[in-house]
Amino acid sequence: MVSWEVPIGAAIAFAGGAIATGWAQSRIGAAGAGAIAERPETAGSIIILEAIPETLVILGFVVASMIILMVK
Amino acid sequence: MDWGYINARMRGMKSHLLDKRALDNLVVQPDLASLMAELEKTPYKNDIIEAKVQYSGVLCIEYALRKNFSRTFRKILKFVREDEAERFITIFLHRWDVQNIKTILRGKNIHITNEEILDCLVPAGELDEATLIELVRQPDIRAVIDMLATWQIVYSKPLTEEYPAFAKSGDLALLECALDEFYYAEALEQVKTPSYNNGLIRNILSLEIDVVNLRTILRMIRDRVDPKEAEKFLITGGREFDRRKLDHLLALHSIEEVVEELKTTPFRFLADIPAPALRTQKISVIEKQLEKFLVQKGVGAFLGDPLSVASVIGYFWAKYNEITNIRIISRCKTADFSLDQLKEELVYV
Numbered sequence: 001m002v003s004w005e006v007p008i009g010a011a012i013a014f015a016g017g018a019i020a021t022g023w024a025q026s027r028i029g030a031a032g033a034g035a036i037a038e039r040p041e042t043a044g045s046i047i048i049l050e051a052i053p054e055t056l057v058i059l060g061f062v063v064a065s066m067i068i069l070m071v072k
Numbered sequence: 073m074d075w076g077y078i079n080a081r082m083r084g085m086k087s088h089l090l091d092k093r094a095l096d097n098l099v100v101q102p103d104l105a106s107l108m109a110e111l112e113k114t115p116y117k118n119d120i121i122e123a124k125v126q127y128s129g130v131l132c133i134e135y136a137l138r139k140n141f142s143r144t145f146r147k148i149l150k151f152v153r154e155d156e157a158e159r160f161i162t163i164f165l166h167r168w169d170v171q172n173i174k175t176i177l178r179g180k181n182i183h184i185t186n187e188e189i190l191d192c193l194v195p196a197g198e199l200d201e202a203t204l205i206e207l208v209r210q211p212d213i214r215a216v217i218d219m220l221a222t223w224q225i226v227y228s229k230p231l232t233e234e235y236p237a238f239a240k241s242g243d244l245a246l247l248e249c250a251l252d253e254f255y256y257a258e259a260l261e262q263v264k265t266p267s268y269n270n271g272l273i274r275n276i277l278s279l280e281i282d283v284v285n286l287r288t289i290l291r292m293i294r295d296r297v298d299p300k301e302a303e304k305f306l307i308t309g310g311r312e313f314d315r316r317k318l319d320h321l322l323a324l325h326s327i328e329e330v331v332e333e334l335k336t337t338p339f340r341f342l343a344d345i346p347a348p349a350l351r352t353q354k355i356s357v358i359e360k361q362l363e364k365f366l367v368q369k370g371v372g373a374f375l376g377d378p379l380s381v382a383s384v385i386g387y388f389w390a391k392y393n394e395i396t397n398i399r400i401i402s403r404c405k406t407a408d409f410s411l412d413q414l415k416e417e418l419v420y421v
Contacts, residue, residue: 031076038084 006071010064017060024053075379078157082383085144086374088115089394092420098398099414104129104405111398116140133402135191137395142168142196144391148384160273160381162198163259164388169197170255172204173220173227174248180213181244199225213238213247230254249305256281260309269381272373276385278311279369283362285310286330286339289321290355293330299323312337327353341365364419367393371421393419 032046090098094114101107111120111133119136127135145165152158172193179189186208193208195201203223210216217235220228230250238246259277263270285306292302299322306318313321324330328350331342342358349357370389376382397418404414 027076030074031080034077034080035084038081039087 006067009071010067013063013067014057014060017057017063021053021057021060024056025050028053074155075157075381078152078155079378079383081148081151082387085148086383086387086390089390090114090398095397095401095418095420098401099411099418101405104133104402107402107405108133111136116398119143130402130406131191134399137398138194141391141395142194145196145388148387157381157384159262160269161384163262163273163277164385165197166255166259167197168194169199170227170251172197172199173207173216173231174251176204176207176216177213177244177247179208180210180216226258227251227254245305249307252284253307256307256309268377272376272380272382272385275311276370276373278309280366281307282310282312282339283366285313285318286321286334286362287355287359289318290327290330290358292322293324293327294353294355312339327355327358331358339365360417367419368421390421393421 028046028050032050036043036046098107098110101110108120108124111117116136119140120132122139123132123136126132145161145168148161149158149165152161172195175192176189179186179192189208190205193204195204199207207216207219210219214235217228217231221232230253231247234246234250238244256277260274263273263277288302288305292299292305299319302322303319306315306322308315310318321330321333324333328347331345331350334340335343339362342361345357345361367389371386371393373382373389374386376386400417401414404417409417
């Protein structure tokens with residue numbers, strides 16, 4: 001039987017990454033929208049920049065998985 | 073407020089401004105026709121094509137530049153609408169309202185036709201084209217001021233107060249100075265609370281006031297105007313010069329003495345102007361240097377915090393400088409200036 005600390009820890013690890021990603025993407029998205037409005041040719045780079053903060057939530061997901069799988 | 077979005081758009085718009093190479097390309101054009109053809113390869117293309125329908129020669133370029141300028145700032149206003157940034161941007165755009173009212177008053181004062189006045193207006197401020205056309209239709213200066221008062225436009229206040237003095241002396245400079253004083257006082261009032269954005273605007277406005285005052289002092293000294301009389305034309309709120317320092321400068325007897333006195337201020341670069349230009353009381357050289365200094369400081373705002381009004385200030389000055397440079401090039405092409413002379417007149421930032 002897994003104690004309650006494990007899922008809570010995993011949830012915090014994932015939520016932290018998700019919130020940070022959301023915040024970063026909102027800022028990058030706003031600035032990116034401004035850049036694309038003036039220079040549509042930058043759309044490719046902006047989409048890549050917009051995706052970079054996804055690494056945070058992936059990291060959160062990995063940490064959450066490790067907590068669930070490795071903490072006994 | 074999303075400064076990130078505004079900053080990205082400002083920088084995107086800045087990237088469309090003509091760089092030094094593009095300007096040099098315009099400079100080397102042999103005549104106005106080829107200059108217009110070259111401008112059609114730049115973001116001014118649509119404005120030039122539209123202007124060609126109504127005008128030709130230098131008037132065509134002037135019209136296109138005015139259209140482009142007002143369109144650009146209307147576009148900026150549109151994407152900051154109902155945002156705190158709008159307050160900061162309108163401070164800068166109000167100067168075009170002041171400029172347009174001055175132009176109308178000057179036109180009415182020398183009794184030129186309404187069409188000629190309209191050709192000189194730049195509807196980049198809050199007073200739109202319809203409002204300006206209605207103002208131009210008024211028969212005289214009194215009627216223009218009354219119309220402004222009827223519409224409860226704030227600029228009627230200084231004009232109404234100063235009108236009796238103007239009616240007595242016929243000196244339009246009194247009304248113009250009252251307008252300037254009012255504009256700067258209002259603008260500084262709006263940014264008096266301490267914050268980074270307010271500080272940026274305050275700095276550039278007070279620097280402008282210093283430059284306006286210095287220009288006034290130089291002209292007054294050149295024309296040997298009595299310091300007591302000249303005091304009326306100075307504007308309070310400058311960064312470097314308070315009333316006492318301004319009075320001290322006004323009391324000097326020659327332009328060389330003023331330049332000497334400025335050696336301990338940020339305006340020390342004026343000392344590099346060749347002595348013969350100063351001796352002949354040729355203040356256009358000094359005015360050019362002051363303008364360059366102001367533009368450089370304004371465009372330098374781009375180096376400030378990107379998540380602030382800095383990029384807007386920087387863009388405003390960069391666009392203003394570009395328009396001024398193209399106007400200089402077009403005017404010099406009609407006056408047959410040599411390439412070296414023309415390049416000297418331009419301000420590269």
